[in-house]
Amino acid sequence: MRVRVTPFGEPLTGHSAPVAGVAIHPGGELIATSDDTGLIRYSTGVEMSGSPYTMTLSFHPDGHLLASGGEDGAVRLWDLAGSPVGEPLKGHDDVVTAVAFHPDGHLLASASWDHSIRLWDPVTRMPVGDPLTGHTGRVTELAFHPAGHLLATAAKDGMVRLWDAGTAQPLGDPVPGEGIAFLGGQLVIIGVDRLARVDGQVITPEPVSWLAGCGDLLAAASWDDSISLYDLSATPLAQLTGHTGVIQALALSRSLMVSVDDLGEVRRWRVDGLPAAEPPDPVATLRRSLVTLQHTHAVARRVRDDLHRRLEERDGLVRRLTARVEELENRMTSAVIARRLTGHDAPVHGVAFHPRGHLLATADKAVRLWDPVTRDQIGDPLPGGPAVAFHPGGHLLAASCADHTVRLWDPETRRFFGEPLTGHLATITSVAFHPSGDTLATASDDGTVRVWDTVSGRQLSEQPGFFAVFAGEDLVVDALAACGHLVASAVPGGEVRLRNLRTGAILELIGHTADVRAVAFDAVGELLATAGDDRTVKIWDTISGAELSSFTGHTSAVNGAAFHPDGHLLATTSDDCTTRLWPTRLGGDAGPAEWAGA
Template sequence: MLSGKRLPSKAVLTAFVRACGQSDPALWQEAWERVSVAEDRAHASRSTPTRRQRSVARPAHVIGEPLTGHTDVVRAVAFHPHGHLLATGSTDHTVRLWDPSTGHLIGEPLIGHTDAVYGVAFHPDGHLLATAGSDRTVRLWDPATGQPIGEPLTGHTDGVTGVAFHPYGHQLATTSSDRTVRLWDPATGQPIGEPLTDHTQPVRAVAFHPDGHLIAAASRDGTVRLWDPSTGKPIGEPLTGHTDAVYGVAFHPDGHQLVTGSFDGTVRLWDVATRDPFGAPITGHTSAVLGVAFHPDGHQLAIGSFDGTLRLRDATTGQPIGESFTGHTDAVTALAFHPDGHLIATTSVDKTVRLWKLASYEQGPQLLQQRLQTQVAQLRRLRHSQIKVYRERNALASQVQDLASKIATAEAHQMHASRVQISWAVIGGPITGHADGAYGVAFHPHGHLLASTSEDQTVRLWDPSTAEPIGEPLTGHNAGVIAVAFHPDGHLIATASYDRTVRLWDVATRDPFGAPITGHTSAVEGVAFHPDGRLLATAGEDKTVRLWDPTTRQPVGNSLTGHTESVRALAFHPDGRLLATASEDRTVRLWDLVTRQPVGDPLTGHTGVVYGVAFHPDGHLLATTGSDRTVRLWDAATRQPIGAPLTGHTQSVTALTFHPDGHLLATTGSDGTVRMWDPVTRQPVGAPLVGHNIDAYSIAFHPDGHLLATASEDRTVRLYGQLWNPKAV
């Protein structure tokens, strides 16, 4: 099986090629597909194709009938980040939502614009849809309900032609025929800074760099300009080379290239660092290029043209991939890739939307063998692959079944022979800077920042790769800061304090995000964001749990009451349906976030204060820690304890966290140690890690799982890293 961290041996792959090599190519292809299917059933989850595998995808074939409903030219298209919605904007003044899996319309059209809709874009977490109109406004919508959010964003003095969200979601960029680019705060609807005014003709399209540090805008003046969105300053000279208006612009997923499409019928690639052209212009369309987009893996480029066709190109060589795709009866105006890359959506002057499905090239066995051999290192990193056993009626069925068995056996032997034991160790010296005990620690979702909080009333940001501070401490609380959490999209930090407030901070600027959140009548002990970022939960010494809208900073519903002592910690279930809270009353409670009612009776078993609570990443387990020196595991569905408590800490266990892939549980406590546990066997993994000499209060894994951080009363933050020790079993 091509899964996990091991591959079938070269001998097994060679056997596969020999078995199939003499077959008819069509039968060979079918045989290989069956082996893939057979592999898929033996494992629980599907692996993501490697970059190289995806790059051999061939042009799409159209799926079903055109999507109809708009009554005029369809100008814009975007997929929801989760892929389950497609939004389109039209000259008929409406925005429509579609189910891309069925092609069916979802709900009624979104009506509000009084003129053509030229741009649509989803917020990175999917909770907002922004639309740009020729009526000079930008509108925000809730895609779940189809309802407008707030008043239209006004400021442009001519039609708004394009819209894009910052990758972190805290900024919105728009382009206009008034020759400007504007930045907005989507939370408040207010403009950010002055308009960007260097273009000499209408600006047609805009895109953010994947890390958010650049904006690219394309204009009818034939140029593309780059700006720094944090300062509003232009970066270098405009990109010139097109001989007519530029209508399309997009960044490569890794940010090193920019692609532009023009009315001159060409597509150009640019080196973002040098701003120089990358190779010769890409030609082939017989008319203006209106839309360009990179495949999510960056290996293909899709181009839509006024000539009514869609073409795919190799993003490295610029060479065509297959023939052009026809289906629209008029100009293709816009296009977008599905987030997983298997679909392309196109819009047209013909008033329709079309979906195209990418398919795989039929490869010969020799080519596939070569390709697999070059992928070994990459495929070893893949953790999951589904193996399905499935019988077809043809001459190769039994051979394929036997081959799948051989592959599985070979991999099992290989995994046994080279099993890796992972151990952890303190890395580097303590991270110092706080002037009093460090209470909270959290990693940014992208892993490039580490935040810590302290009794010294500050929040500090650190570079976890260097352990160096980033900027000045965040100040504003007037008492010790107990807890910290990052918004799921990384643009906000929430902090909780003894001063009875919660504060939000803009990660990019490190400025406070609005006024403090008030409502608790005593110290705020814990803070957590809902997985979709729409809610913020806080735990109070006042025995309550409160929910807030992080955008408006207003309470959402009434407080959750039921605990009889201080609430010390809380955690959202990964699917967002439940909230777990831990209290000094020795109980853990689960809450239904729809009804705001407790789910069943409290979880009892701890004989002292419950300090920590966390859900396993797949949601089936709940783990808790307490002053009784134990860690307890619970079945999240039945709320029953699983096995005996985990013991080993010699003092209170104050905090815990699951590894992102769920195979480890890490705990820390007043004994200053970190302990690792296997949540399946409930056994300790390795020896305790000693990094602090007194109480540790908080613990967090890096998003990719290779680092662990703790915060302690000794005023320091410590980092722990993996050590890989190959041992034959």
């Protein structure tokens, strides 16, 4: 076979980061590339934003779809206009390293660092069967046999595995190898020495970093950033140079080869001399069409049956929830609204529900624990206040103290945990646990925000600020409350600003007539409670910014607010030395349940 490969046009530009993924459209000329920033580009100039670090691309055999995968573990489908097709396919728990369509297009395979391979139906975008497991390392490559009956995978465990593409069952024992490709229908394996072999025969005399096969032609990228082409005779057919960066990936068709590198360069090569492709066997084509039709029909039946089952389950859930809500409403409306308890004799500031909802902590110069159902105080007061917060696991309660320290208590045994957290020089204004519970953030009137290790009590960091909360994993300074990607802060005069960290959008909640002191989200971030110097408690919809409820009853400024974990109650504390419970799902007409002195 006499093959001639020549550079084709100037290198494509547009990427400013290492290019990790490349695919050639079945039609021949259209090229798709992706880089470490998540940018995906068609050679027509169309751009779209995929997963961060989009490292793999594959065109559907009929050319109407492009699949991509990357760092966020999702597989995305795109049309040729660059628009997403449906929602991302989610199932992997780690980076998606490879995607490939079955030769007849009825399956899409994806491989991941989570050690698994998944099969998807590109029409319904549903998973097909269970994940393929067996690798003990990150799966890095996969390839379908040209006839479609086999799927080969390679992983960082140093093994290559074969799977039946129809049953998704493993075939034979794994064999050593670090990379794969198909050449003339035979499996090419890169060994630990980085030499490519077919049935033990060395195809590439030099170590290679990447393979791409098409029919009887194999392209291999070498460690010296050159590219060589081979056939089954193991005779080099061509050797190409030109890249100044490290070659990251290759794509090969019968008329075109594309190579990309870590400098963002995309080079095209014209391939001439390959024999014309044999016309497809009409019987085999019909058989593949029949298999695809049968598969699609079976998937449709499964989807239908699954929808029926889910509808029945949801009907039952709706009935149970309706009964539960009616029970709660009856309990709330029939309960004594003003059961007075003695307790706090000073303005109450801190308030927090236990994650399980069976305890409520309130604080002025001391911390008191209450049963939210019976409204009885549990045990004697604990030293501490006015700022309090429960650990996400519920086994610790953090409370600020008058000596500017923070103490950690076991709320069940009421025993002090570890040594006091010392360092602040003025009143501590807020305490907040990281969602993992490993760290605690404290803020003080001394103008500092400090982060502590909750186990050792060691201070980990310090920065300027007067309040601190955790928005997901991130510490946000000078905000009053956060839930996931939503952060709320108060503006002098009564305005509250709600910021979406993902989109940057800001909602201005205007309704209070004086400064806001208390802000709290419900557990899922759908509701926001605000209160302050105007003695009014308001509840807002965090999506629309609409005011949902407005409660009055406190006779002095409101200092703190906290939602019950299931969202049906809101607790507020005030300078009037009371804590009040408001039934959030009944609006303002139901009236509060007041704990006078709580």
